[in-house]
Amino acid sequence: MSEHDSTRDKVSQFYTRAVKSGCGCGCTCTPPQKGEAAKLAGYTADQLAGLPEDAVANSFGCGNPLAFAGVTEGQTVLDLGSGAGIDLLVASRKVGPGGRVIGVDMTDEMIVRARTNAAAAGLTNIDVRQGLIENLPVETASVDWVISNCVVNLSPEKAKVFAEISRVLRPGGQVSISDIVVKDLPTWAKESAALYGACVAGAISEDEYVAGLKDAGLAEVTVLDRIYYDADQLLALVKSEMPESELGCCGPTNGGELAGVMAKALSGRIWSARFHARKA
Numbered sequence: 001m002s003e004h005d006s007t008r009d010k011v012s013q014f015y016t017r018a019v020k021s022g023c024g025c026g027c028t029c030t031p032p033q034k035g036e037a038a039k040l041a042g043y044t045a046d047q048l049a050g051l052p053e054d055a056v057a058n059s060f061g062c063g064n065p066l067a068f069a070g071v072t073e074g075q076t077v078l079d080l081g082s083g084a085g086i087d088l089l090v091a092s093r094k095v096g097p098g099g100r101v102i103g104v105d106m107t108d109e110m111i112v113r114a115r116t117n118a119a120a121a122g123l124t125n126i127d128v129r130q131g132l133i134e135n136l137p138v139e140t141a142s143v144d145w146v147i148s149n150c151v152v153n154l155s156p157e158k159a160k161v162f163a164e165i166s167r168v169l170r171p172g173g174q175v176s177i178s179d180i181v182v183k184d185l186p187t188w189a190k191e192s193a194a195l196y197g198a199c200v201a202g203a204i205s206e207d208e209y210v211a212g213l214k215d216a217g218l219a220e221v222t223v224l225d226r227i228y229y230d231a232d233q234l235l236a237l238v239k240s241e242m243p244e245s246e247l248g249c250c251g252p253t254n255g256g257e258l259a260g261v262m263a264k265a266l267s268g269r270i271w272s273a274r275f276h277a278r279k280a
């Protein structure tokens with residue numbers, strides 16, 4: 001297995017554990033605070049109304065890529081790393097029965113959840129495909145929108161992801177991506193396997209993101225908005241994104257304390273940015 005495949009494999013295992021929410025080590029630890037990410041992500045009450053509870057509770061995003069996005073009826077939306085499906089459901093309502101929503105994710109458990117949640121919501125225009133965002137199982141020049149929520153940071157091959165986004169967009173197609181970006185991360189954080197899964201260690205800076213999208217041939221690349229986290233929010237986010245087993249619930253360190261130390265040290269160095277771009 002290549003180093004990149006091994007990284008993806010670890011990420012996939014991380015999200016399988018996260019969505020199953022068990023601590024995975026037979027100890028009596030508090031379950032992760034599921035749903036915290038969705039609360040911080042800025043979904044409107046209207047967007048969340050009537051969605052299956054499982055999709056909201058298992059939202060691991062860090063923004064709301066469809067907030068104010070001009071997605072209209074009949075369009076095709078592709079969600080990279082669709083997880084349990086929260087943005088698939090929100091997009092499905094926007095494009096209506098005449099539109100199409102495609103989700104791509106590599107993790108079996110997430111694919112099952114997203115399909116189950118789409119069925120529970122009675123939405124039939126959602127197609128969840130297994131695959132890698134670095135090699136999308138999607139036709140060239142076939143989608144109107146590429147959205148993604150807290151996923152590209154997890155890729156060990158971001159240039160490939162940006163190139164794939166550009167390939168699958170129709171001329172005039174648009175990008176709306178929410179993702180974690182970082183500035184001056186300490187070395188211990190960059191090297192932390194747990195923080196990689198938690199969308200921190202693999203994250204790049206805003207400038208690198210913008211350059212990556214431009215290098216892939218996309219135009220009008222801008223940062224539309226940012227979500228800054230205060231220390232308490234960062235703590236909630238670290239805890240919600242990291243399975244208890246990653247926080248050492250069975251070891252000598254109390255998971256909550258470790259998350260607190262991490263959150264304090266990372267304060268001001270991590271935020272969520274929403275990027276927009278267009279295929280010329």
Ligand SMILES: C[S@@+](CC[C@H](N)C(=O)[O-])C[C@H]1O[C@@H](n2cnc3c(N)ncnc32)[C@H](O)[C@@H]1O
Pocket residue numbers: 008011012015058059060061062080081082083084085086087104105106107110131132133134148149150151154155199
């Ligand atoms: C932080 S979660 C976000 C899920 C979803 N977008 C949301 O907002 O809830 C990351 C998701 O991306 C998927 N993922 C990560 N890297 C991937 C890759 N290289 N190819 C495909 N899926 C990937 C994971 O399996 C997981 O479901």
